[in-house]
Amino acid sequence: MRTAILGGTAFLSAELARQSVDAGHETHVLARGSTASPPQGVHWHRADREDGPDALAALEGEYDAVVDVTRQPHHAAWALEALADRAAHWTLVSSCSVYARHDVPGADESGQLLEPLAPLQPVASMEEYGQAKVRCELEVLEKAGERAHVSRPGLLVGPGDPSDRFGYWPARLSCGGRVLLPRGETSRVQYLDVRDYAAFLLKAAEAGATGIMNAAGTSRPWAAEVTEWLRLSGFDGETVTAEDSWLAEQGVEPWAGPDSLPVWLPAGYEGFMARSTAAAETAGLCQRPLSETWADTLEWEQAQGLDRERKAGLNSGTEERLLAHLG
Template structure:
């Protein structure tokens, strides 16, 4: 395919570009050119999407088979992009989120679960759920059945800039007794960023549209398996010490929040890790083993160092600080 990735330098965008190049796609990216240099073989278009004249000029005279958009802020920017590209491509894939579903998420929810309100004309980036829903509506307005809405679950793997696995790998690297959010058999539902990228590209090639919940199968992994696998992959000399949910809550420690295991005022949210993903798997989604995700994330961190955190991501200190960890460990 001739593919345009809007973004293409961080996390999902970077995985999309690298996966597309491996497939043999002809890849262009469009971003401000302020982060990573373009990968070899990529045609780099430089423009600020919020500057409509500059964005329009960058697109002049160009067409693609498919466009994939990773924008996570004001829906108006998605609206303007989708309108400008409607006559230049046959497919628009939008990286959305399960966050577009109204909270609390029902257990076993699929794509039909209630949605938050969104406004495609909005300039507001402060409400992530509403912004993503507004982006969805903007893409549907411009592309209709040619729009793919990939409602991602928790995205792990290389290039993660939210700080989940990278933070845990760095904590385990320090060794010693490591506080862990119990119970260890709590299930996790996640998607490796590269599996999501591969699926979105396959959908683009097939011109598949519609809304899909894109995450792994429920019950495929537990928090205990994830952290134990991290120790096995890295060889770190650390001991996991599991704390109950009640103890963590009493001590005001929200360890586990990074994986959606608990939240302030909602210690055991339902629907976080048991989404119905039959539709995405029926449409060709495949997932790799947890060990590969952890090992490749560690290899990336060793090669490139810790990524700059996303400005909208919570500080890791929100989950745990050393003093709080020592205080809870002393009780165990």
């Protein structure tokens, strides 16, 4: 199979490129390479997509599969203008953030979407991320039609995750001591190892699978998930559980970012990590054991440095201050 990956140097796209090469496919990637290089074995076309459709001129000939991970509507439109007529199958990596509601557990792909950004409108901030992905979806469905696979992943985790969200927990629990945890009264956890997601995207492209599909792992209550994390880590310290409302009063953010307790979500997001993935499972989505994702993520975290400055999670000073309040 001759594939083109629009990206190829970052977390998901790099993993997809690696797996495509390992599967014996002729793999082309188009990326700036400003922070990383693509995996060995690919045909790298260095370009900046801000240069318009001409940026894709190096991707010559026909392609059995094109995969685009962009969140920028103008990039999606320009890629389709340049390549759609020469692609037998088109995958857009969208997001479950396209949905207008996140409070209904078990919702499937028919859920109401956010209002899309205007055509060709660049994303001004991450507050517009979901709306931008909706516009990207509309572009792909209009121009690739029955050849399109619109994939809506949830939280992707595993070694190499630049967001530091899931990785905070194996890193923190491996250090022991007193650990602050949210009670997570209404929170659920649903994530997928990036390697499993890349394998699914490749399998779907090989099979010519089309349509719109959520892609995420098993959904579990927060408390049950944390119990499993503690078991996997062999944790022998002390856990201190705080009410979600108290954490909010102290300025502790949910989900991600500095001074957060990542992955945890507050009330109102009961469905954000409890989406139906039945369609993707029918199309071949599989999930490896959590123990493998946990161990590999911890190994990567240790290689990066457990005491490094992180994009998500509590720093030690903040955690100590909060724990002192709780006694």
